[in-house]
Structure formats: structure tokens, C-alpha cells
Amino acid sequence: QQQVKQSPQSLIVQKGGISIINCAYENTAFDYFPWYQQFPGKGPALLIAIRPDVSEKKEGRFTISFNKSAKQFSLHIMDSQPGDSATYFCAASMDSGYSTLTFGKGTMLLVSP
Amino acid sequence: KAGVTQTPRYLIKTRGQQVTLSCSPISGHRSVSWYQQTPGQGLQFLFEYFSETQRNKGNFPGRFSGRQFSNSRSEMNVSTLELGDSALYLCASSLEQGLEQYFGPGTRLTVT
Numbered sequence: 027q028q029q030v031k032q033s034p035q036s037l038i039v040q041k042g043g044i045s046i047i048n049c050a051y052e053n054t055a056f057d058y059f060p061w062y063q064q065f066p067g068k069g070p071a072l073l074i075a076i077r078p079d080v081s082e083k084k085e086g087r088f089t090i091s092f093n094k095s096a097k098q099f100s101l102h103i104m105d106s107q108p109g110d111s112a113t114y115f116c117a118a119s120m121d122s123g124y125s126t127l128t129f130g131k132g133t134m135l136l137v138s139p
Numbered sequence: 140k141a142g143v144t145q146t147p148r149y150l151i152k153t154r155g156q157q158v159t160l161s162c163s164p165i166s167g168h169r170s171v172s173w174y175q176q177t178p179g180q181g182l183q184f185l186f187e188y189f190s191e192t193q194r195n196k197g198n199f200p201g202r203f204s205g206r207q208f209s210n211s212r213s214e215m216n217v218s219t220l221e222l223g224d225s226a227l228y229l230c231a232s233s234l235e236q237g238l239e240q241y242f243g244p245g246t247r248l249t250v251t
Contacts, residue, residue: 058238069229069242115182119238126195127240129182
């Protein structure tokens, strides 16, 4: 059973455009939702994270939007740059979950120059 | 601060052999988690250790095991390797109750 569903699998965006990646979760006990960025040959790097008590969190060009009632959250990358080309993973965890992350399948983003 | 380090970075083993992977967490981090990453299954949780105790375990066979030492360094072991064990094995560390996990570069294991 896939507890975190991520879409799309791949995404091509022009430089300067907005990249949007969506995730949906099933387990209502999840209360921490991070996004990770992974470049080839590297481990995932924590990008931004949100708790369900807020509907939006922004850090630089990266914004998480969270819809608790729909059990969905999304990552928006504004002014996308070629250097943002990477695989992005959403994840979910529980405060009582002893640091166990449940990941989405990932989205391969390509930002064309 | 130095990040999470994993050794070795690459490993080639034969079916039936066993392998031990090592992880050194960020200084001050006491929780270490292990994940398996494959193209088909994505990132899957293996187990998590805190203060030398396994606190949580994912849905993997008993061939996968791990341990944590008093300095928070951790090792994972896979016995009787199968072709399907070929994957990138990632270690992540976090503070005592921290949800923010920081990943190492991984160990790429190839089983032939």
C-alpha cells in the first residue's frame, strides 16, 4: 500500500517558469511533510518542510502548499532554473514515528535553458 | 559541521555473500536511519537506531540487520545477498527527537 502518492513522475519546465509537484497521503496520523531534492550520485537533501497547522510555507523560490482536508500538499518552485534540475521527493512522517519517513516515488524535474 | 558520511561508496558483491555498510552521523545526532533506494520501489525505510537500540523496523527480511555503537555510528549488514539487493543504501541522521533527517551520499551496492 503506497501511503504517499506523488505526481507527475517527470516534468519539463522552461527556465523562469513555475514547477509544481503534487503529493497525496492516506494516513491522517502524518504530521510532518518534508520535500527532498536529489541530484545524481548524491543523497537526498532536505529542501523545505511543513506541519499541518499552516497552509503554506515559503523559503526563497520554494513554497509548500498544504491542504489538510484534502490530504494533499504540493511543492512550487518559482522562477525555475536549470540548476533546479533534479529528482524531488515528498515524504511524510509522524511525530511519534521515530524518524521514519514514508516517501513518494519521486519526480524528475528538467528545467530547459 | 561535517555531514553524514558513508563507507564504502561503491561495492560489488556476489550472490550468497554478505556485506557490511558503515555510517557516521552528523556530530551530535543520535538517531540513525537506513533506507534502500531502487528505481522500482523508490526510497524504503529499513530501520532506525537511537542510543544503540533499534526503535523501528521496515518491512524487510531478516537478512537485513543493523546496529549502532555508543558513538552513534551505525552499521547495516545484509547476509546471503540476492540480485534484488542491488540498490543505493542511504543513511540519515537526526537529533534525538528530530524529524529533520539529513542523508549521506549512500553506498551503491551491486550484487552479481
